[in-house]
Amino acid sequence: MSEDARRAVTVVLDAVAADAEPGVGDVMAALGELGVSGAGAEALADHVFRLRADAARLRRRERELAELYSSARELAEIRDASAVLERLVQRAHEMLGGDLTYLSEFDSANSELRVRTTAGSVSALFKSLRVPPGRGLASVVVETRTPQWATRYDEYRSDRHERGIDDAVAAEGIVSLLGVPMLSDDDVLGVLFIAYRDDHDFTPDEVALLSALADHASVVLQTAGMLRTLQSSEDETRAALATLRDHLADRDRASVVHRELVQAVLAGGGYAPVVETLATALERAVAILDERNLLVAAAGLPLSASMSEPGDAVREAIERSRRSARCVTVGADPGVAGVAALTAGPRHFGAIVLGPGRELGAVDLRTVERAAQVGALLALQQEAVADTERRMRTELVVDLLDDVPERRADVARRARRMGIAVDGLETLLLFAVDGEQRAAAARALAGGLGDDALAGEYRGYVIALTSGSGVDPAPLRERLAQATGGAVLAVSADRRAAGLGAAFVEAMRTARLLAALGAHDRVATAREYLPYSAVLDADRDGVDGFLDDLIGPVRRYDAERGTDLLGTLRAFVRSGASPTRTARALRFHANTILQRLERLDVVLGSDWRDDERLFRLGLAVRLDELREGLSRPAADSHG
Numbered sequence: 308m309s310e311d312a313r314r315a316v317t318v319v320l321d322a323v324a325a326d327a328e329p330g331v332g333d334v335m336a337a338l339g340e341l342g343v344s345g346a347g348a349e350a351l352a353d354h355v356f357r358l359r360a361d362a363a364r365l366r367r368r369e370r371e372l373a374e375l376y377s378s379a380r381e382l383a384e385i386r387d388a389s390a391v392l393e394r395l396v397q398r399a400h401e402m403l404g405g406d407l408t409y410l411s412e413f414d415s416a417n418s419e420l421r422v423r424t425t426a427g428s429v430s431a432l433f434k435s436l437r438v439p440p441g442r443g444l445a446s447v448v449v450e451t452r453t454p455q456w457a458t459r460y461d462e463y464r465s466d467r468h469e470r471g472i473d474d475a476v477a478a479e480g481i482v483s484l485l486g487v488p489m490l491s492d493d494d495v496l497g498v499l500f501i502a503y504r505d506d507h508d509f510t511p512d513e514v515a516l517l518s519a520l521a522d523h524a525s526v527v528l529q530t531a532g533m534l535r536t537l538q539s540s541e542d543e544t545r546a547a548l549a550t551l552r553d554h555l556a557d558r559d560r561a562s563v564v565h566r567e568l569v570q571a572v573l574a575g576g577g578y579a580p581v582v583e584t585l586a587t588a589l590e591r592a593v594a595i596l597d598e599r600n601l602l603v604a605a606a607g608l609p610l611s612a613s614m615s616e617p618g619d620a621v622r623e624a625i626e627r628s629r630r631s632a633r634c635v636t637v638g639a640d641p642g643v644a645g646v647a648a649l650t651a652g653p654r655h656f657g658a659i660v661l662g663p664g665r666e667l668g669a670v671d672l673r674t675v676e677r678a679a680q681v682g683a684l685l686a687l688q689q690e691a692v693a694d695t696e697r698r699m700r701t702e703l704v705v706d707l708l709d710d711v712p713e714r715r716a717d718v719a720r721r722a723r724r725m726g727i728a729v730d731g732l733e734t735l736l737l738f739a740v741d742g743e744q745r746a747a748a749a750r751a752l753a754g755g756l757g758d759d760a761l762a763g764e765y766r767g768y769v770i771a772l773t774s775g776s777g778v779d780p781a782p783l784r785e786r787l788a789q790a791t792g793g794a795v796l797a798v799s800a801d802r803r804a805a806g807l808g809a810a811f812v813e814a815m816r817t818a819r820l821l822a823a824l825g826a827h828d829r830v831a832t833a834r835e836y837l838p839y840s841a842v843l844d845a846d847r848d849g850v851d852g853f854l855d856d857l858i859g860p861v862r863r864y865d866a867e868r869g870t871d872l873l874g875t876l877r878a879f880v881r882s883g884a885s886p887t888r889t890a891r892a893l894r895f896h897a898n899t900i901l902q903r904l905e906r907l908d909v910v911l912g913s914d915w916r917d918d919e920r921l922f923r924l925g926l927a928v929r930l931d932e933l934r935e936g937l938s939r940p941a942a943d944s945h946g
Contacts, residue, residue, distance in 0.1 A: 388531035392424045392524060396499075399520045400426035403513055405501040407479055410489075410524060411438065411445055412497040420445045420498060430478035442469035448486045448498045454518060456485040456509045483507035487518045489525040496528045554670065564588045564674050568681040578604035578685065585659070585678050589671060591644065592662030595682060598655050600625075607662065611642030614660045621646060625658045634675040636667070645672070647679035649686060656686035697753055700725065701763025704770055707732070710808045726758055728774070735807055736771040736780050737798045737814035739822065744791035745769055751790035755783050768815065772807065781830050794828035796821060801834070824930075826937040836933075854934075857927035864910050872910065875903045877932065880925040884916065 392410060400408035409425040420438040428434055438445045444463060447455045457463040460481055476484075483503040489496040499521040501513070567584045578595045586593040586607030594605040594614040600622065602615045613621055620639035628635040629648035636645045644663050649656040659679050661667070667675075699721075706718045707729065722729045740748045748769045753762040760773040771783065784797035798817045800810040813833040820836055821829070861873045875893065879900075882888035890900040907915060914920055 388527050388534070389424070391527050393426075395520060395524055395527065396424045397426045399499065399501065399517060402516060402520075403501050406504045407481060407500075407502040409433075409500050409502075410497060411436075411500070412528070413449060413489075413495050415494075418449075420449070423497070428479060430475065432478050433475045436472065436475045438472060439469065441467075443467055443472045444484055444486055445498050445500075448488050449495050452488050452490060452493075452495060454485065454487040454514050456483070456514070458483050458506055458508060460484050480504045483509070485509045485514065485517060487514065487521045489521045489528065491525055491529050496525050499524055565677050565681075568678055577689075578682065579606070581678060581682055581685065582606040582659075585661075585675070588674065589661065589664065589667070591664030594660045594662075595649075595657060596625075596660060597657040600657075603657065609662070611662055613640050613642030614662055617643070617660065621660065628658065628679075629655055632676070634667075634672040634679070645675065647675045649679050649682040651683045651687055654683075654687075656683055693750070693753075697749060697763070700753070700761050701749070701765075703727070704761050704763035704772060705765055707761075707772065708765055708770070708808050708811050710806060727761060728759070731759070731774040732761070732772040732807065733775060733802045734773045734778050735800045735802065735810040735814055736773065736778065736783065737800070737811065737818055738769040738771075738784065738787055739796040739798075739818045739827070740769060740787060740791050741793055742767070744793060748787045748791050748795070751787050752783060755786045765811070766815070768818070770811070784830055788828075796827050797830045799830075799832050821937065824934040824937050829937070854927050854931055857924055858931060860910050861907070864906075870906075872903060872907055875900065876907060876924070877928050879904070880921075880928045884921060 396408050396410050407427040410423050411420040412423045413420055418440040422434055422436045425434055440446060444455050444457055460476055481502045482505050484500060486498045486500045488498055499517060501517055564584055568581055582593045582595055582604045583606040592607035592610045595603045597603050600617050618640060621637055621643050624635045624637045624646045625648055628646050629650055632650060634645050634647040637643045644661045645667060647659045649658060659675060659682060703721055706714055719729055738748060745764050749762055749764055752769055752771055756762055756771060760771060762771045780797045780799050784795050788795045796818055798814040800814040802810050817831060817833045817836045821831060861876055865872055878892045879889045882892055886900050887897060890897045915924060
């Protein structure tokens with residue numbers, strides 16, 4: 308082959324190679340040298356340039372595939388999702404030769420797209436761009452889930468334009484724009500964009516290449532999401548395990564506390580072990596109040612004033628705990644963290660009061676509620692023991708007052724077992740209370756007496772038998788009035804030689820007499836009313852009838868005429884039926900008294916001054932004066 312022929316072949320081969328760019332004239336000249344001309348040369352030249360284009364496309368595809376392979380390898384080794392996305396966007400920027408490449412992530416909560424990663428951006432406004440739903444080319448990509456492009460964005464559909472987006476696009480000088488979706492099944496994860504600052508017609512190859520890179524970006528976002536979900540699940544699992552461990556520890560501690568509380572009750576130590584166990588377990592001061600909110604037991608320091616003397620907030624919390632049977636926290640009083648009422652059905656025995664300390668967890672609250680149940684059981688146990696002892700003492704009171712000779716030895720033996728010296732019981736106290744309140748009154752009375760005294764119910768009254776004759780019944784009467792919330796009449800009687808049974812009869816007659824006279828809320832002694840109670844052992848109707856028969860006519864006479872014959876009759880009785888002493892007592896002239904006595908003859912009959920009649924009138928007058936005195940409020944409760 309000649310040298311010219313070799314040069315011609317080289318020109319043709321260079322035309323096929325992508326790196327060389329010989330023109331059409333060069334190729335035609337080379338073909339001429341090879342002896343090819345005319346239509347054959349033109350056809351051969353066209354074929355040469357088609358081969359050249361195919362070779363260039365294959366080389367470009369080779370580079371793209373190499374870049375995609377590198378990107379896929381990076382996906383398999385994802386450690387930092389943000390760094391991988393940045394490299395992926397940079398790779399798309401280099402491969403497609405755009406002026407600006409960026410990735411917008413889709414926020415499903417508000418359907419917005421926000422720019423996450425950029426390459427080639429020069430505007431800070433663009434880097435913080437958010438695309439609202441229904442706006443921009445990006446929204447069309449999201450809605451259609453297909454690639455979308457615009458050769459000139461300023462001429463794009465007007466209904467999709469939005470001022471904020473337009474300002475950001477203008478700041479970057481974007482003219483042409485291509486966006487492809489990043490998909491995960493049917494969900495849109497975001498949009499990958501390539502933009503040019505001059506007119507650019509996007510080819511199918513560019514769309515396909517950007518779509519492939521978008522698929523890689525989707526894998527990154529999905530993997531990052533899965534990693535976040537896994538990390539979140541791991542964190543939640545760790546937190547759940549920690550919570551479970553804490554719960555198990557709290558439950559074990561609560562079980563130990565509950566066991567110690569039950570053992571404390573079985574040991575019979577009262578409320579003290581209960582508050583000590585709780586104070587140790589909860590690391591705070593603990594107190595127990597009774598049903599009157601008085602301090603019963605306490606443990607732990609410091610004990611705030613609100614725990615021993617609860618205010619309105621604590622009392623209201625106790626009431627709420629009583630209704631709900633739950634431990635109730637107290638926020639209005641810094642001295643008390645919470646309370647738990649001691650209840651058994653409708654019965655209320657008091658409350659557990661917790662001092663300030665660490666925050667109480669659910670298990671702590673349940674522990675306190677268990678302690679409250681234990682406290683209520685303890686109260687029921689103590690009450691059962693007290694009821695048994697009170698019943699035994701009541702039976703002893705009944706036997707002592709009945710005084711059956713055949714049972715005296717047994718009564719004395721039972722009294723000795725209780726530490727009671729029967730011969731030392733010198734005073735009987737009788738309390739008249741409403742029938743349904745007698746049991747409560749008997750319990751309250753027993754609590755106010757010493758171990759050497761007896762209390763119980765007998766024949767409709769509450770009775771106390773005490774040693775010594777100087778017992779003051781006034782404090783006991785006040786105690787019973789507070790316990791029953793009603794009027795209480797107290798009568799004391801000495802045993803004397805007649806015995807306890809006779810003392811009860813005297814006290815009972817006095818109580819009946821005072822009740823008949825309308826006195827239901829005072830302290831009296833049987834001895835001071837003995838002259839009346841011994842003669843009149845009647846109820847109120849009987850006393851009223853007795854007084855009306857004897858002095859009722861005088862009362863009616865005075866009421867009709869505005870006189871005071873009753874006053875004259877009273878003075879006459881007190882003066883020993885002497886008109887002279889009566890006149891002196893009333894400071895009237897003797898003739899005036901005689902005239903009034905004559906009027907009494909008319910009202911009462913001429914025989915009213917006979918011995919038997921005058922005795923009855925004298926008794927009625929004194930009894931009437933006694934009733935008036937009892938009806939007037941006195942400075943103290945003694946009658």
